[in-house]
Amino acid sequence: MIVIASDHAGFKLKEGLIKYFNENQIAYKDLGTNNEESVDYPDYGIKLAEEFIKGGYELGIVICGTGIGISIAANKVKGIRAALIYSLETAELAKKHNDANVISFGGRTTKLEDAIKYLEVYRQTKFEKRHQKRIDKINEYEVK
Numbered sequence: 001m002i003v004i005a006s007d008h009a010g011f012k013l014k015e016g017l018i019k020y021f022n023e024n025q026i027a028y029k030d031l032g033t034n035n036e037e038s039v040d041y042p043d044y045g046i047k048l049a050e051e052f053i054k055g056g057y058e059l060g061i062v063i064c065g066t067g068i069g070i071s072i073a074a075n076k077v078k079g080i081r082a083a084l085i086y087s088l089e090t091a092e093l094a095k096k097h098n099d100a101n102v103i104s105f106g107g108r109t110t111k112l113e114d115a116i117k118y119l120e121v122y123r124q125t126k127f128e129k130r131h132q133k134r135i136d137k138i139n140e141y142e143v144k
């Protein structure tokens with residue numbers, strides 16, 4: 001199950017991804033926003049992160065204009081590793097090296113067809129255990 005949220009600037013890309021999920025029988029939960037009326041990206045980044053951390057999700061997707069603000073917001077929630085994805089390489093390495101559990105796209109910077117490619121590369125990539133000690137350092141800092 002994928003959980004997805006965006007602000008107004010990410011709404012169109014979110015709608016495109018949801019169409020792709022529906023066409024490909026990919027289960028998802030949409031946390032809004034539901035139109036292009038201006039909203040604040042922290043509300044959606046934090047909402048998504050808090051929902052993801054409850055458990056039961058394969059990954060979270062956040063989208064704002066650039067993907068930057070909403071990933072910063074999501075990363076404030078303990079246990080979230082949100083990564084801005086903007087290429088095939090960052091899609092692969094976000095999983096392989098960082099074990100990102102939330103991925104972020106820019107609705108104004110990334111085309112739907114590219115976002116779908118990045119999403120599928122991320123989903124097909126496995127985390128490399130040799131990077132675990134770095135993740136552990138982040139986790140240890142979070143509990144301090």
Ligand code: RB5
Binds near residue numbers: 009064069
């Ligand atoms: C909204 O105009 C825009 O600032 C927001 O979507 C995002 O790009 C922030 O990082």
